[in-house]
Amino acid sequence: MRILGIDPGLNVTGLGLVEQNGRSISCVEYDQIVLARNLSLSVRLKTIHENLAGIIIRTRPDAVAIEDIFYGKNVQSLIKQGHARGVIILAAVQAGLAVSEYSPLEIKKAVACYGRAEKQQVQQMVRAILRLDEPPPPDAADALAVAICHLHCGKKDCL
Amino acid sequence: MRILGIDPGLNVTGLGLVEQNGRSISCVEYDQIVLARNLSLSVRLKTIHENLAGIIIRTRPDAVAIEDIFYGKNVQSLIKQGHARGVIILAAVQAGLAVSEYSPLEIKKAVACYGRAEKQQVQQMVRAILRLDEPPPPDAADALAVAICHLHCGKKDCL
Numbered sequence: 001m002r003i004l005g006i007d008p009g010l011n012v013t014g015l016g017l018v019e020q021n022g023r024s025i026s027c028v029e030y031d032q033i034v035l036a037r038n039l040s041l042s043v044r045l046k047t048i049h050e051n052l053a054g055i056i057i058r059t060r061p062d063a064v065a066i067e068d069i070f071y072g073k074n075v076q077s078l079i080k081q082g083h084a085r086g087v088i089i090l091a092a093v094q095a096g097l098a099v100s101e102y103s104p105l106e107i108k109k110a111v112a113c114y115g116r117a118e119k120q121q122v123q124q125m126v127r128a129i130l131r132l133d134e135p136p137p138p139d140a141a142d143a144l145a146v147a148i149c150h151l152h153c154g155k156k157d158c159l
Numbered sequence: 160m161r162i163l164g165i166d167p168g169l170n171v172t173g174l175g176l177v178e179q180n181g182r183s184i185s186c187v188e189y190d191q192i193v194l195a196r197n198l199s200l201s202v203r204l205k206t207i208h209e210n211l212a213g214i215i216i217r218t219r220p221d222a223v224a225i226e227d228i229f230y231g232k233n234v235q236s237l238i239k240q241g242h243a244r245g246v247i248i249l250a251a252v253q254a255g256l257a258v259s260e261y262s263p264l265e266i267k268k269a270v271a272c273y274g275r276a277e278k279q280q281v282q283q284m285v286r287a288i289l290r291l292d293e294p295p296p297p298d299a300a301d302a303l304a305v306a307i308c309h310l311h312c313g314k315k316d317c318l
């Protein structure tokens with residue numbers, strides 16, 4: 001079973017594809033969609049949607065898991081993240097994939113056994129769980145973590 | 160010049176197509192995408208995107224004007240509205256259209272000369288400006304109002 005984990009953002013969207021065979025979990029690939037600061041909102045949304053649609057066609061995941069919004073941020077940045085999540089969920093549903101969401105607390109608990117783990121701890125735990133040579137960059141690590149979380153929790157409620 | 164005004168929402172999205180010939184503004188059509196309460200978020204986003212993409216192909220507007228988010232609401236509903244705005248802006252940019260946004264205050268000032276006008280006043284003013292037989296339903300009236308606002312203000316900054 002292949003899970004595409006996504007950490008959505010208008011500046012950087014983390015992507016992590018994880019595969020489970022029996023009790024073994026491995027990393028297929030990870031990436032980050034990084035967008036230049038001078039791009040407009042509409043171009044950002046189009047680029048995120050196009051990239052994600054292409055990645056889904058190429059890698060054929062069975063389901064998508066997405067990080068829920070962390071409510072500690074300011075309202076404007078939460079709304080902007082909502083825009084990015086909108087086009088990400090759209091790309092998944094257009095490909096016929098179910099989308100589950102997990103809170104940052106659930107994700108950190110799943111990979112680091114501790115809901116308030118720092119970004120660096122998540123990177124190190126993802127590296128250890130997936131037996132990677134080096135820790136992935138932060139947003140890709142978060143995306144891999146949400147995919148691992150989905151395999152651990154097996155949440156059935158979809159967005 | 161044809162402007163498609165949009166009042167985005169996950170439950171009801173208002174649409175209003177307005178045409179300017181010289182100094183005369185007329186209504187081409189208006190509609191509301193109304194979604195049943197039991198639909199999932201992903202189905203809502205897909206339905207809004209599909210409907211809007213179809214309407215853009217059929218009606219060929221020159222530009223899209225969208226209502227900005229009203230920050231008085233609670234954070235969760237603002238984020239959800241962000242999702243809807245995301246797929247709406249995407250549909251417009253995928254069709255090569257520029258998207259401008261206007262605050263509720265700007266829109267109400269443009270049609271009712273008063274930034275704190277009630278919904279009913281907006282409906283009546285839109286009816287009068289566009290010489291309609293009856294006031295459009297509230298969300299379609301808001302969409303027509305944002306299209307009228309775009310023609311009045313001619314904002315050049317696009318999203």
